[in-house]
Every structure is written in structure tokens, then in C-alpha cells.
Amino acid sequence: MKELESGFDRTLLPLPTETVFLKSSEPLSGRYVPFEADPHDEDDYTGLPSIPWLWQPTEEATPSRWYAARTKGYSRGTITNPKTRKAISYSSTYEMNLAYMLCASRHISLVEDQPSAIPVICEDGDKRHTIDYRTTMLASRNRIVVAVRPSSLLEKDGLPDTIGSVNLGSLNGFADEAIILTDKEITDARGWNGKSVLRALKSPVTDDNERLRDFASKFHGTVSLRTLTADFEDRAAAENAIWCLVHDEVLIPVRPDLRLIDAPFVRFNHNH
Numbered sequence: 001m002k003e004l005e006s007g008f009d010r011t012l013l014p015l016p017t018e019t020v021f022l023k024s025s026e027p028l029s030g031r032y033v034p035f036e037a038d039p040h041d042e043d044d045y046t047g048l049p050s051i052p053w054l055w056q057p058t059e060e061a062t063p064s065r066w067y068a069a070r071t072k073g074y075s076r077g078t079i080t081n082p083k084t085r086k087a088i089s090y091s092s093t094y095e096m097n098l099a100y101m102l103c104a105s106r107h108i109s110l111v112e113d114q115p116s117a118i119p120v121i122c123e124d125g126d127k128r129h130t131i132d133y134r135t136t137m138l139a140s141r142n143r144i145v146v147a148v149r150p151s152s153l154l155e156k157d158g159l160p161d162t163i164g165s166v167n168l169g170s171l172n173g174f175a176d177e178a179i180i181l182t183d184k185e186i187t188d189a190r191g192w193n194g195k196s197v198l199r200a201l202k203s204p205v206t207d208d209n210e211r212l213r214d215f216a217s218k219f220h221g222t223v224s225l226r227t228l229t230a231d232f233e234d235r236a237a238a239e240n241a242i243w244c245l246v247h248d249e250v251l252i253p254v255r256p257d258l259r260l261i262d263a264p265f266v267r268f269n270h271n272h
Contacts, residue, residue: 029080030058032056034052034054035052035053035054036163043101058080058086058089060087061089073098075091076091077128077201078089079099081194089114094186095132095133095148097117097143097194098146099111099113100228101186104194108176109136114130114163115131115133115174118130118174120162121170122165131146143174143176144177148186149180167177193253197247199243200243200247201243209241209245212228212229212241216228216250216268220270223266228242228266246260249269250268250272252267252269253267256268
């Protein structure tokens with residue numbers, strides 16, 4: 001309104017013919033998967049010129065219990081893991097940040113939100129406790145369940161005792177270990193970095209990733225992101241490649257406890 005009062009109308013400016021936003025290389029909400037023929041089907045599909053592809057939409061979140069529809073002072077919602085194309089629910093800011101962190105890790109193959117409750121042996125009888133997340137490690141296939149709680153509230157409901165009891169005999173094939181993560185490990189900065197990784201994984205560009213990898217491999221020690229991306233004409237493509245290489249652990253942030261834009265320095269992993 002102030003611009004219009006001064007005689008400037010931006011709606012009269014010509015529309016740009018090109019966009020600076022990164023174009024997606026594949027569908028974002030779902031994915032196409034190859035058609036799997038029924039092994040008991042008598043029809044022969046070997047003569048087909050190509051294998052049909054089927055559209056598989058994003059899987060809905062499958063928690064054992066949903067977050068409350070209305071609460072005071074809590075963040076709630078869902079995110080989508082682009083690697084598995086499955087929605088993950090959260091019911092607090094800490095859970096949201098942890099969901100980003102877990103999904104953005106290349107060492108984790110599966111993240112499950114609010115899996116079924118497990119029994120906990122107490123002095124006054126058994127009770128059931130619902131773990132916030134269960135993760136499956138990619139290499140070892142071990143499953144770790146995570147309870148999320150602010151450090152200031154740890155002793156309020158006796159969560160350390162509950163998790164200790166769970167580890168002593170309540171897992172029974174449900175998981176291999178139960179742990180507690182607090183605001184000391186789950187920070188807004190780490191959550192922001194995880195979210196940025198997941199955004200990049202939605203539209204990876206192999207040529208850009210390889211180009212940046214080859215250039216970054218020439219450096220030994222710390223290098224700034226500005227130096228790494230100086231030769232890229234498209235800054236959005238360069239930043240997307242950076243996050244993809246951070247996910248692959250080709251580029252290691254110097255200060256992983258800070259947002260990458262606040263500490264824009266990385267080192268190339270020559271052992272990768």
C-alpha cells in the first residue's frame with residue numbers, strides 16, 4: 001500500500017521468463033515403482049517391450065496413537081521421509097526436530113512413529129509405555145527405540161526408570177535397545193540441518209552432485225561453501241548438491257551443532 005501511495009505498482013512489472021527455483025527431477029508426493037508380475041500367473045510377459053510402472057502414493061503415517069487435535073503450546077503434524085515416501089507424525093517440537101534428524105541420516109533405513117506400547121514392570125504392577133520413535137539401522141539391522149523428553153522434565157514422570165526397566169526385559173524382540181534423547185541432543189539447529197537435507201533429497205541432480213564432489217575432492221582441510229559453489233551458475237543447484245553430499249557424508253560440516261548457514265564451512269571426506 002505504501003508503494004502504491006508513492007506511485008509504484010509492482011503488478012505492472014513484466015513477469016520473469018525463467019525461475020531461479022530448482023526443478024524437481026521426480027515426483028515429490030509419491031513414486032513410480034516397477035510392476036511386479038505374480039509368479040503364479042500363467043501369462044508370459046517376456047515379450048513386452050517394457051515393464052509397466054505403477055504409481056505408489058506417499059504412505060500415510062501409522063502411529064499407534066495420534067497426537068491430540070488441540071493442545072496448548074505444542075507443535076504437531078507430519079513430515080514426509082523422501083527416502084521411503086512415508087509420512088512420519090510428531091506431537092512436539094522436539095519430536096519434529098528428531099524426525100528430521102533421523103530421516104536425514106544415511107545410516108537409518110526405517111523410522112517408525114509411535115510404535116505399539118510395550119509393557120513396563122513397576123513396583124505397583126505392570127503398565128504400558130508408548131515409545132516416540134523406533135529406528136532400524138541400515139548396516140546392522142538393529143532396532144533402537146527413542147523416548148523424547150525435555151531435560152527439565154526427565155524426573156517428573158520417572159522416564160529414566162521406565163526406560164531402564166524396558167531395557168532390562170520388556171523389549172522381547174520389539175527392539176534391541178531403548179534410549180532417551182533430550183533437548184541437549186535434539187536442537188533446533190540440528191533439526192534445521194536435517195530438514196534441509198530432506199528437501200535436497202526430494203530433487204537430487206546426479207550431474208551437479210558429481211561435479212561438486214570432484215571439485216571438493218581437491219581440498220584438504222576446511223573449505224567455505226562460497227568457494228565450493230563459486231563455479232556454479234545456478235546457486236540453487238549448488239546448494240542442493242551440498243546438502244546431498246552432506247547426507248552422503250562426502251562433505252562433513254565443521255560445526256554440526258550449528259546451522260550450516262551460520263557456520264558455512266565443511267571438509268571433504270577423503271576416506272569415503
